[in-house]
Amino acid sequence: MSYSISQVKWQQAAPLLKNIREKVFVCERRIPKKIEFDQGDRTAYHMLVCDDENQEPIATGRITPQGEISRIAVVMGYRSKKIDKYIMQGLFRVADSLALKEVFISSPLEKVEYFTQFDFYPIGSVYMEAGMPKQRMACAISRAVKHAEKAKYYLSH
Template sequence: MREQGVSSEMEWDGLDEACHHAVALSATGDAIGCGRISPEGYIGRIAVLSEWRGKRVGSSLLELLLDYARSQHYAQVELGAQIQAVPFYLRFNFAEVGEIFMDANIPHIKMQLRLKNC
């Protein structure tokens, strides 16, 4: 929130209780990243501490959330990607949908991924 200048009023949306969460911990047990998925299959709040970026923490979090979605037999998942994160999500075969929109004064685009359920 501090890094991107997002106020607590904009960040805390009251949906956490209904969501499934993933938390990445360091070897010493410190939280270094997080993410969530809603019961409707909306992935969000993926965040990784700056010193841990580029070390597969974000990828691991997203893989965990996608595994959860598959275990719940979701047909697809969606997210609102910050524009600079689009290449990250493209590596997981997400597709851009629609136009760029602003969320918390940051440009985003909706992305979707169809899931192959077992």
């Protein structure tokens, strides 16, 4: 299988991005729509992953101009394919192009160990968000870019 990852603008790709996030966050995780979709969508840089075989949108993620990575969503049938790594690598490249020094993520508590593989480290204490325990994590962009350079995927704008 092959996948295409593109950096997209919310204004043009909102229906596709919303569809993925509604399946993952609203339907599966029961996060209210009013929390899932916020003003950050309009100013964030979004990644969209499509399955090259059927052209279906299968994953997304975003990064704000300040370096906050969030809304990483992969539809259920593709989670075993490690598509989330492509999203992270694309977001790291965006952060590098913005000349950010550091990126951040609010990790669900059960995913903290997962994000350490991308050289994220915990900062502060655990807190609650949308009824879920979260841990804020950070990563120096110089370390994150090393992960992006290892990736072999098609990146387009």
